[in-house]
Amino acid sequence: AAVAASVVCTVSAAMILIGFVPVPLPWWRTLMVQYAGSFVRIAAPAGLGSIAVNTRFVAKAGVPTSLALSAVGLSQLVGFLVHVPLLLVCAYLTGTSYWTRFTPSPTVVVISIAGTVVVGVVLLLPRLRHAIADRVRPYLRGVLPRLLDTLQSPSSLVLGFGGTLLLTVAFVLCLHFSVLAFAAPGTEVSPAAVAVVFLAGNAIGSAAPTPGGLGAVEAALIGGLTAVVGVSAAVALPAVLLFRLLTFWLPVLPGWAAFSHLQRRELI
Numbered sequence: 001a002a003v004a005a006s007v008v009c010t011v012s013a014a015m016i017l018i019g020f021v022p023v024p025l026p027w028w029r030t031l032m033v034q035y036a037g038s039f040v041r042i043a044a045p046a047g048l049g050s051i052a053v054n055t056r057f058v059a060k061a062g063v064p065t066s067l068a069l070s071a072v073g074l075s076q077l078v079g080f081l082v083h084v085p086l087l088l089v090c091a092y093l094t095g096t097s098y099w100t101r102f103t104p105s106p107t108v109v110v111i112s113i114a115g116t117v118v119v120g121v122v123l124l125l126p127r128l129r130h131a132i133a134d135r136v137r138p139y140l141r142g143v144l145p146r147l148l149d150t151l152q153s154p155s156s157l158v159l160g161f162g163g164t165l166l167l168t169v170a171f172v173l174c175l176h177f178s179v180l181a182f183a184a185p186g187t188e189v190s191p192a193a194v195a196v197v198f199l200a201g202n203a204i205g206s207a208a209p210t211p212g213g214l215g216a217v218e219a220a221l222i223g224g225l226t227a228v229v230g231v232s233a234a235v236a237l238p239a240v241l242l243f244r245l246l247t248f249w250l251p252v253l254p255g256w257a258a259f260s261h262l263q264r265r266e267l268i
Contacts, residue, residue, distance in 0.1 A: 002181065005174035006246035010034045012167035013050075019160025020078075021058050021071045029267065032258040033057045036268065038248075039255030041212050049211075051076065053259075056268045075160070082164050083199060090195040094228065171247065172198050178243040179225065182235045189229060197224030212248050 013034040018025050033053060040049035051072055058068035172195045179189050201220035205213025218240055225236035262268045 002174050002177035002242065002246055005170045005177060006250070008170040009167060009174065009247060010038075010251065012163045012170055013037075015159045015163030016075050016079075016167065017054055017058070017072075019156045019158070019163055020075045021061075021063065022067065023058075023061055023063055025058075025061060029262075030057075032262060033268065035251055035255040035257075036259035036262055037255070038251035039259045042252055043211055053268055057262070060267055075164070078161060078164050079167075082161075082168060083203070086168060087196065087199040087203075090192045090199065093192040094190060094196055168195075168199070171202075174247060175221070175239070175243045178246070179229065179231060179235065179239040181242060182238045183231060187231075189231070193229045194225075197221060197228050200224060214248075218244060 010031065014027065014030040017030055017033070018027070034050075037050035037053040040053050043049065044052070054075075055065075055068050055072045058071060059065050063071070172191065175198050176189060176191050176194045179194065180187070183189060198221070201217055201224050202213075204220040205217030210216065221240045221243070222233070222236045225231050225239065226233055229236075231239070259268070
């Protein structure tokens with residue numbers, strides 16, 4: 001079941017890209033691009049590898065670069081807008097607060113503080129602020145029009161927003177089934193509690209500069225499973241390792257093959 005859920009994660013990512021891009025994209029080729037992104041992300045900070053590959057693929061499909069960035073940026077924005085409410089709802093359903101029961105590692109705290117300081121410096125220095133704004137504005141300018149176009153297309157709504165929700169659900173189910181694989185028979189594991197752990201752990205891992213949040217995600221998920229779900233460390237550790245194996249490491253091999261094929265065909 002965990003393996004099946006991990007495959008759905010990749011299919012959902014393809015749905016999202018097809019839904020938010022204004023030109024038709026072939027399903028099989030778009031699915032290959034998602035696996036190629038899995039290969040690239042082992043050498044790029046969390047999320048950046050997939051964004052770069054998707055943007056390149058959309059631009060090669062004939063979409064102007066600014067519009068390609070807007071489409072991929074919209075998918076990231078929608079993902080964030082879905083992520084936060086789901087975290088709050090699941091935290092409410094479990095009757096617990098992940099943030100008060102789990103303390104992130106000092107490394108994650110330092111990284112978060114450093115990132116906050118950098119953002120503060122950028123905002124306080126007018127010359128630096130205007131320079132960054134001038135570079136980013138052309139790419140963000142098309143996000144709102146692209147969102148309005150998507151809202152007017154039922155098929156785009158189903159693929160884009162439905163794929164975003166399905167992606168999160170598939171990740172949560174993969175982690176849920178990974179926990180059940182090592183828990184004692186008859187152990188009750190709340191899917192809502194697992195969702196809180198995944199959503200919060202994923203957010204913490206995104207702050208880490210390591211590829212795919214490597215290290216930070218594992219620590220956050222293990223700590224969350226023991227603090228929120230209530231499983232022992234002897235269950236949480238192998239469950240998280242299985243989850244990361246299925247969603248991060250195993251897609252690398254087919255991702256390498258997909259990346260090589262797409263490059264030879266000059267599709268990325």
